[in-house]
Amino acid sequence: MHVLLCEDHDLIASGIVAGLTAQGAVVDRVGSASAAEALMRAGHFDVMVLDLGLPDEDGLKLLRRQRQAGNTLPVLVLTARDAVTDRVAGLEAGADDYLLKPFDLRELAARLHSLVRRTTGRAHNRIDHGPLCYDPSTRQTWLQGEGVDLSRREQAILHALLQAPGRVLSTDQLKDCVYGFDDDVESNALNVHIHHLRRKLGNGIVETIRGLGYRLGPAGKGA
Numbered sequence: 001m002h003v004l005l006c007e008d009h010d011l012i013a014s015g016i017v018a019g020l021t022a023q024g025a026v027v028d029r030v031g032s033a034s035a036a037e038a039l040m041r042a043g044h045f046d047v048m049v050l051d052l053g054l055p056d057e058d059g060l061k062l063l064r065r066q067r068q069a070g071n072t073l074p075v076l077v078l079t080a081r082d083a084v085t086d087r088v089a090g091l092e093a094g095a096d097d098y099l100l101k102p103f104d105l106r107e108l109a110a111r112l113h114s115l116v117r118r119t120t121g122r123a124h125n126r127i128d129h130g131p132l133c134y135d136p137s138t139r140q141t142w143l144q145g146e147g148v149d150l151s152r153r154e155q156a157i158l159h160a161l162l163q164a165p166g167r168v169l170s171t172d173q174l175k176d177c178v179y180g181f182d183d184d185v186e187s188n189a190l191n192v193h194i195h196h197l198r199r200k201l202g203n204g205i206v207e208t209i210r211g212l213g214y215r216l217g218p219a220g221k222g223a
Contacts, residue, residue, distance in 0.1 A: 001116055001136060001159065002177050004045040005029040006036040006062075007078065008055055012101070016049065019105035024139045024152050025112075028180045031055070033062040040066070044176040045073060046116050049108070052079040052090070060093045067094035074115040078103070113137045116163075127162045130219030132201065134158055141201075148200055153178055153193045161206065161216040170213040 003020055007013040008031040017027045028045075030036050033054050039045075052059035063075060077095040079086070087098050096118075097111050113136060117125060125137040133142040136159050141148040150158065160169060160177035169177075175190055194206050194214065204217040 001025045001046045001112065001156075002044065002180075003027045003112065004036065004039060004048040004073075006031070006033070006048065006054065006059065007051040008032065008053070009051070016105070016108070020109060020112075023109050024136070024155055025109070026156060026178065026180050033057045033059065036062060037066075039181065040071065040073070043181065044173060046119075046177075047074045047076065047112050049076050049078050049112070050095075052077060052081060060089060063090075063093045063095060072119075074119055076108075076111055076115060078108070110137065127159075129162060129165070129216070132205070132219075134162060143201055150200065151193070151196070153189075154197045154200070157190075157193055157197055157206075158201075161214070165216050168209045168212045168215045174214060 001024070003025050005013060005016055005027055007016065007029065013029050013031070017029055020027050028039060028043075030039060031054070033056050036048070036050075040048075050059045050063060054062070059077065059079075063077070066073070074096045075094065076097040076099060077090045078099050078101065079090070080101040081087075082100050090098050096115050099108060099111060113125060116136075126133055126135045131144045134140070134155075136155075139155055141150050141155070141158070156178040157174060160174060171190060178190065178193070198206055207215045207217045209215055
């Protein structure tokens with residue numbers, strides 16, 4: 001899960017980044033509406049956490065502008081504004097969920113997983129693909145009913161492919177799902193993670209489409 005965090009309070013932002021990263025998410029943090037828009041143009045995100053009290057403009061203005069432009073990225077508004085009118089305004093502006101400060105990081109993570117799950121049309125967190133099962137909320141993987149230990153990067157690659165069955169993801173698209181913009185990524189890093197994923201789940205789990213990118217292998221070919 002690649003999260004765009006737009007929060008100008010350094011202490012709150014660092015806590016969210018640390019907490020979500022510990023739960024397997026990739027998080028890019030910005031502190032202004034303009035920086036958030038720049039990152040949305042530059043890469044792919046699964047969900048956005050948006051504070052409303054930003055230094056350059058109100059977060060609701062950013063949200064309305066993005067929705068008017070056709071951006072369907074799921075957005076969770078995170079704010080201290082607790083009046084019913086504020087919550088209604090946030091939802092009417094295009095927010096998909098609303099969480100008040102102070103909050104529990106476990107609840108934030110659960111709500112983000114729920115938003116991502118809804119956008120992919122799933123009724124529950126677990127994703128089944130033949131003999132392979134993956135639960136992004138617990139970061140557990142099973143193959144033929146046996147638990148498989150995957151690294152955080154391997155989980156991110158698997159999750160991205162499972163969410164796009166039948167689609168070819170380019171190298172850049174897959175990197176967007178796995179790495180943050182500030183990560184120092186070696187040129188062959190993605191290939192190394194895919195190699196390890198195939199070794200653990202079977203060569204057929206990731207198909208290389210020459211010149212285009214990668215695709216989830218057919219169900220049943222992971223073993």
